[in-house]
Amino acid sequence: MPIQINPLSPSMGAEIIGADFSKPVSDEDFTAILQAFYDYQIIAIRDQHLSPADQIAFSRRFGALEDQLNARYILPEQPEILVLSNDVKPDGSPVGLIDAGDFWHTDSSHRPLPSMATILYSLKNPNEGGDTGFANMYAAWEVLPADMKQLLEGRRAVQAVSKFKNKRVAASERRPDAQEKYTEQLAIPDALHPAVRTHPVTGRKALYVSQRFTIGLEGMTEEEADPVLDFLFEHQTRPEFVYYHRWHDNDLVMWDNRCVIHRATGGYTYPDVRLMHRTVIAGDTPF
Ligand code: OGA
Ligand code: MN
Numbered sequence: 235m236p237i238q239i240n241p242l243s244p245s246m247g248a249e250i251i252g253a254d255f256s257k258p259v260s261d262e263d264f265t266a267i268l269q270a271f272y273d274y275q276i277i278a279i280r281d282q283h284l285s286p287a288d289q290i291a292f293s294r295r296f297g298a299l300e301d302q303l304n305a306r307y308i309l310p311e312q313p314e315i316l317v318l319s320n321d322v323k324p325d326g327s328p329v330g331l332i333d334a335g336d337f338w339h340t341d342s343s344h345r346p347l348p349s350m351a352t353i354l355y356s357l358k359n360p361n362e363g364g365d366t367g368f369a370n371m372y373a374a375w376e377v378l379p380a381d382m383k384q385l386l387e388g389r390r391a392v393q394a395v396s397k398f399k400n401k402r403v404a405a406s407e408r409r410p411d412a413q414e415k416y417t418e419q420l421a422i423p424d425a426l427h428p429a430v431r432t433h434p435v436t437g438r439k440a441l442y443v444s445q446r447f448t449i450g451l452e453g454m455t456e457e458e459a460d461p462v463l464d465f466l467f468e469h470q471t472r473p474e475f476v477y478y479h480r481w482h483d484n485d486l487v488m489w490d491n492r493c494v495i496h497r498a499t500g501g502y503t504y505p506d507v508r509l510m511h512r513t514v515i516a517g518d519t520p521f
Pocket of ligand 1: 318334336341352354364365366367496497498499510
């Protein structure tokens, strides 16, 4: 049976049916899946039954893996995998990171080399909530007014990791170590990346700012940049660019951080458990 590729929404995303990454996947199927990733920006490979080693092997087919930024919730035997969960151990300690990605962002845009792609493997979904929102940054760029495009072309945006540098976001109340962590991160230098980047494979342009990490625009004062950023953050999440992924158990979802922003929507409460295994493909310098 050949694999099936079905679009998930008018804006982007495709589900892939009939692949099994617990076994070797033919080059032909892999090429079709890679093409779907470029065409649809997000792929949801359904019904996978993967050990951590299987997920790492799958991920490595796309490139080198990025170190997980949060060392506290990695798997001890497989440090390439970060656990996202609201579950708790018998002693009351958290099983995983509880609040990954609560504001719109693209992964690691605050680092000199931002992530190429992120892969989430869904082991358990809550009965309610837990959807992930995605927005298409090719589409957001394409329909920007000409004067806005002109202002952004060739200009870099300032990307900061600490939430304490960003007046548009708030620290999650659910994270016990938030104060300490965001204070510590104040010392990490901001990254500067093009506000509009060119995808190295498709050649298409994508808006590359986000509410979570972008705090300024190079060559502009805060007073000048603020109305532009406010406009862009509103614009980039217009409903026609957005797709909300409602997870199935055993979905293996991979998105392209070079042309998609995303966010966790929450909406679930323990003991309704969500459990994900996360791997990240390293990227290169945005241009
Ligand atoms: C991430 C992320 C969102 C989610 O893993 O990078 O932002 O819905 N996750 O878990
Ligand atoms: Mn994220």
